[in-house]
Amino acid sequence: MLEVKGVVKRFGGLVALNKVSLSVKEREFLGLIGPNGSGKTTLFNVITGYYRPEEGRVYYRGDDITGLRPHLIVKKGIARTFQIPKPFGRLTVLENVMSAAMYGRKAASRSEAKEIAMDWLEYVRLKEKADVEAKALNIVERKLMELARALSTGPDLLLLDELVAGLNPSEMMEVVKLVRKLVDERGLTIIMVEHVMKAVMSISDRVFVLHRGAKLAEGSPQEVSRDPKVIEAYLGEPIQV
Ligand SMILES: Nc1ncnc2c1ncn2[C@@H]1O[C@H](COP(=O)(O)OP(=O)(O)O)[C@@H](O)[C@H]1O
Ligand SMILES: [Mg+2]
Structure with a gap:
């Protein structure tokens, strides 16, 4: 479904992504992990067109989408959440989510957008907050609204950037x-x-x-959590999965 091939992204002298190749199959759930600053968000920014890579290509369902602008990437059926949610603070939760449906994959009419938005707000259990101003939401609710917003664009591929960070274990x-x-x-x-x-x-x-901007390991959760390279660079100790 998605194929990232040899992507290089530099910021001045810093190589944030150094020939990263990664592929994802339809209906797969891929976890992307690594220490802070390892390039995870940058990779999302390259896939979604926020950054054009200096080298490499991104293919989605066979189309080369490298460097396509974000508003066109969303039309292809790719959506993402942001590590730091930035809602339209003075719009209501419903309006925030509706805007995603109206400017998403299909340009939904106002009434269609309302229906789509309410469905996803119900899915993320935020329906009671639909008429509240977004700036009044707590961090957990902001994250859920961010998720509803991404879903309301109508994606087939969804990129989630630290969605559960900051939640307590049961909320998580x-x-x-x-x-x-x-x-x-x-x-x-x-x-x-x-x-x-x-x-x-x-x-x-x-x-x-x-x-450090490159692939360290890839595999099943069991394989990765026991991989000595991953333990040394990131996990600190083997973890039970
Ligand atoms: N817009 C930017 N300008 C300069 N450096 C950046 C920018 N975005 C990210 N970086 C740098 O690129 C590296 C990777 O960052 P990032 O992708 O945010 O890492 P992660 O999400 O894995 O924590 C970091 O060293 C970060 O400081
Ligand atoms: Mg990040």
Whole structure:
């Protein structure tokens, strides 16, 4: 479904992504992990057209989408959440989510957008907050709204950037279940960046590890969590999955 081939992204002298290649199959759940600064968000920014890579290509369902602008990437059926949610603070939650449906994959009419937005707000259990100003939401609610917003664009491929960071363990497992159901019941494909190992390892079909802008390891959660390279660079100790 998605193929990233030999992507290089530099910021001045810093090589944030150094020939990264990664592929994802339809309806797969890929966990993307690695230390802070290893290039995870930059990779999302390259896939979604925020940055054009200096080298390499990104293919989506056979089309070369390298460097296509973000508003055109979303039309292809790719959406993402942001590590730091930036809602339109003075719009309501519903209006925030509706705007994603109106400027998403299809340009939904106002009434269609409202229906789409309410459905996803219900899915993420934020329906009661629909008429509240977005700036009044707490961090957990902001994250859920961010998720509803991405879903309302109508994606087939969804990129989640530290969605559960900042949630307590029970909230986290709830959100993890919601997200896994998007693959199992709605047929989406997901790449999830996450530091909470319990979440990533329990939810992912496959895990890809970035370190200093390059691939360190890739494999099943079991393989990756026992890999000495991954333990040394990131995990610190073997973890139970
Ligand atoms: N817009 C930018 N300008 C300069 N450096 C950046 C920019 N975005 C990211 N970086 C740098 O690129 C590296 C990778 O960052 P990032 O992709 O955000 O890492 P991660 O999401 O894995 O924590 C870091 O060293 C970061 O400081
Ligand atoms: Mg990041």
